[in-house]
Amino acid sequence: xxxHNLGAAxxxxxxxxxxxxxxxxxxxxxDIIETPVEDLAARHVPVVFELTPPSSDxxxxxxxxxxxxxxxxxxxxxxxxx
Numbered sequence: 001x002x003x004h005n006l007g008a009a010x011x012x013x014x015x016x017x018x019x020x021x022x023x024x025x026x027x028x029x030x031d032i033i034e035t036p037v038e039d040l041a042a043r044h045v046p047v048v049f050e051l052t053p054p055s056s057d058x059x060x061x062x063x064x065x066x067x068x069x070x071x072x073x074x075x076x077x078x079x080x081x082x
Contacts, residue, residue: 001060001080005033005043011068018049018080019059026052052080 005011014030026049036043052058058080066073 001047001078003030003033003045003047003062005035006075007070008035008037010034014068015063015065016047017061017064018052019061019064020053020055021057024064 003014003016011033012031014033016028016030017024018026028047028049030045030047033045034043047060060078060080062076063070063073064076070076
């Protein structure tokens, strides 16, 4: 999966969680995701979770604790399709 920064400022220490039926089963932290203005390629960061559970109800949640100030928060969750 790929995490994007669409904002006007770099995002630092971005937590990405893998959630199975409401329970966090794995997390990764991305050091920095640049802005689209500074580096178009750097705003896309791949995230790989090894050994994902065999579930059909997996979600990926970016910034699950809302530690990053954002104008638009509704695009921080996605269903993982297999």
